[in-house]
Amino acid sequence: MASPAEEDLKKALSDLKSQNPSLGIPKIHALLLASHPDWTVSEKRTRKILQSQGLVQSGQSSIIVPTSRLISGLDVKKWTTKVEPRYFDKRRGKGLVAVEPISEGELIWKEDPLVLAPEWDYFDKQVRGVACWHCSTPLQHTGLEVPCRADGSSANYCPARFCNRLCLVRSDKTHALLCPAQNPASSKLLRYARDKQWLALYAYAQVIARFILENQNDAAALKEDLEVVRSFAQIGMEERFRNSAAVLGQEPDREAWKRGHELLVQTFFDPPTADGKKKLKKIIRKPLSPELEKELLDYDTGFLSGIGLMNLNLENHGGLYVLHSHMNHSCQPNVSVRHLDPRTALSRIFMVAKTDIAPGEELVVSYVDPNMSYNRRQAELRQWGFNCTCPRCLEQAKDAKVAAPAHGEAREGLDIGELERELKLGLGVM
Ligand SMILES: [Zn+2]
Ligand SMILES: [Zn+2]
Ligand SMILES: [Zn+2]
Numbered sequence: 001m002a003s004p005a006e007e008d009l010k011k012a013l014s015d016l017k018s019q020n021p022s023l024g025i026p027k028i029h030a031l032l033l034a035s036h037p038d039w040t041v042s043e044k045r046t047r048k049i050l051q052s053q054g055l056v057q058s059g060q061s062s063i064i065v066p067t068s069r070l071i072s073g074l075d076v077k078k079w080t081t082k083v084e085p086r087y088f089d090k091r092r093g094k095g096l097v098a099v100e101p102i103s104e105g106e107l108i109w110k111e112d113p114l115v116l117a118p119e120w121d122y123f124d125k126q127v128r129g130v131a132c133w134h135c136s137t138p139l140q141h142t143g144l145e146v147p148c149r150a151d152g153s154s155a156n157y158c159p160a161r162f163c164n165r166l167c168l169v170r171s172d173k174t175h176a177l178l179c180p181a182q183n184p185a186s187s188k189l190l191r192y193a194r195d196k197q198w199l200a201l202y203a204y205a206q207v208i209a210r211f212i213l214e215n216q217n218d219a220a221a222l223k224e225d226l227e228v229v230r231s232f233a234q235i236g237m238e239e240r241f242r243n244s245a246a247v248l249g250q251e252p253d254r255e256a257w258k259r260g261h262e263l264l265v266q267t268f269f270d271p272p273t274a275d276g277k278k279k280l281k282k283i284i285r286k287p288l289s290p291e292l293e294k295e296l297l298d299y300d301t302g303f304l305s306g307i308g309l310m311n312l313n314l315e316n317h318g319g320l321y322v323l324h325s326h327m328n329h330s331c332q333p334n335v336s337v338r339h340l341d342p343r344t345a346l347s348r349i350f351m352v353a354k355t356d357i358a359p360g361e362e363l364v365v366s367y368v369d370p371n372m373s374y375n376r377r378q379a380e381l382r383q384w385g386f387n388c389t390c391p392r393c394l395e396q397a398k399d400a401k402v403a404a405p406a407h408g409e410a411r412e413g414l415d416i417g418e419l420e421r422e423l424k425l426g427l428g429v430m
Contacts, residue, residue, distance in 0.1 A: 001040045010049055012036065017055045025050055026249040063243050066312060066385045068093040068233035071322070073224075079323050080109035083363060091386070093233055095328045095362050102357040108335065110350045113319030114228065115174065115210060117203035118346045123194065126160065133160035133175065134167035135347040150181035157181060163343075176283050177209035177268065183280055185271035189263040199318050200310035201260045207306070207320070208268055208296055216286035226292075228322055233312045235385050237304040240311065244382045261303045269293070312384060317346045324349060330364035330390040331377055337365055364390075374399070 004012070016031050017023075023031070029046040033039065049055075070087050082100045087093070102108055118126070118136040125131035131138045139145050144164040158181035162168040180187045186205075193202040207229065214222035235243075241252040271277050288296075296302045313325040315337060327335065334357050340350045357363065368380045374396040381388045 001038060004036070004039045004041065006049075009039075009041065009045070010053060013046065013049050014053060014055060017050065022251065024245050024249045024251060027251065063382065063387060064235065064239040064385055065091055066093065066233040066235040069231050070094055071228055071231040073227070074322070076323065079111060082108055083323075085323075085326050092328065094326055095364075096323070096326045098357045098359050098361050098363060100359060102353045104353055104356050106353045108351045108353055108363070109323065110348055111321050111324055112344075112348050113315075113321050114225065115203055115206035115320050116347050117199045117206060117314070117318040117320075119199075119317055120194065120197060122346055123202075129159040129161045131345070132163040132167050134162055134171040135344050137163055137343060137345040137347070139163065148175065148179060148181065150179055156184045156187070173213060174206050174209040177212060178205065182283060183267065183271075183276075184273075185276040185280065186267045189260075189267045192260065192263055196256060196260075198256070198260065199314060200307050201264075203310045203314055203318065203320055204303075204306045205264060205267065207310075208264065211292070211296065212268060212284060212288060215288050215292075216284070229309070232309050232325055234305055234309045235312060236300075237308045237311075240308050240383055240385070243385055244379070248379055248382075257304065257307070258299075260307075261297070261299055264303065265297060269297075315349060319347060319349065321349060324351065327363055327365045329367040329381065329384065329386075329388065330392070331366060331368075331370050331388060332390055332392040333364050333366040333370065334361070335363045335365050 012032060012035070013028065016028050016035070020028065020031065025047050026043065028050065029041075029043045032041060032046060067090075070085055074085065076084065082098060082102055083096045084099045085094055086097045088095055116134075116136060117123075122131055122136045125138060126133050126136065129139075133148070139161060142164075146162050146165055146168050148158040148160040148162075149168070150158045158179045160171075160175065160179065162171060176182045178186045178190065189205060190202065193199075193205070210225065211222060214225060237252065237257065241250065244250060245252075266272055268280075271280050287293075294302060296306060310320070314320055315324060317339065324337065334353065334355045336352050336354050338350045338352055339346060339348070341348055351363075367384060368377055370377070372380070374393060378388060378393070
């Protein structure tokens, strides 16, 4: 075992990287050791060389920022009079600012989701018919529960049940297209999302289902929802990975992206079987315009940005909320998001002030577990397209610099495998 000369190592790494351009640092390092079993090289050294040779992006310098804009005509008063959306700048995007004093412990507003792709344990309960398909609440045998509208004698039985008629009626915005009895092609899509634990795919499917049904039932609602979704912060999946790959050592699973896209297209536009086609036709009386279909499902400009948008905006438990999604991140948040009402399980969220908030102050939540170390928070937050410069991070950056002088070492101490798993589970990231 010997430490290779700098030049030999540079040559070997640049060869490996040019043969495997999509691989991140940890995998290149593993390949290096496998192809030179007599070399002793630390991953730190590999990283330094790859970065100094410009073979990977060296973190902080290059970050792709999401785009966002204010929603025109949004009536915030229906939630609260105490906050106002504001557009800051390109880097920070939009956010929420207090316009009246808010006291610590105060419930600022509560909000129901545009769509809900509930965490998988709740999803499993929905599929077993023991939690409401609409609001995810475990069913209590109140006598008010109702089944899906689909004919129960169908070969493709739908297990969906609802708390009461209200939840049934509300689910008319999406359910028919994701119902195994009414649109059998959707079963494969939902199973795939479940197997891959890919919340963003499931949430995006619900958004598309909602648009298709609004398109034929309620043109005004479609117009309003399109404005909302187009205004959400967005970043494509490739860009999301470019931001975080060098730091997290993740590889995008493009095969899964392709398969997810294919199943979405089958579910909403082109079921593989004749029976499936016939049933879908029964639901969709008026197809989306070709422009809107392209905007939602063109692989690069529609699908990958739609999934990226879900990843940026979904609340941790799987709901997509209009006002909540405005809030920016801080590792020292002044707002916490709670699920306080057992009757609405994961669906309804309550925004509670963690501190007094003065008029003019921005409302911020934490996108990641604030108990994690500085380095780990920074690494995870790059997926949202920013380096956190909250007061707590600025303070801790000084200490981190002493411990790890070069940025390339900022990742030290992270268990990448564990982090990757957590991210995938928590955010449906693929
Ligand atoms: Zn319900
Ligand atoms: Zn159903
Ligand atoms: Zn921070």
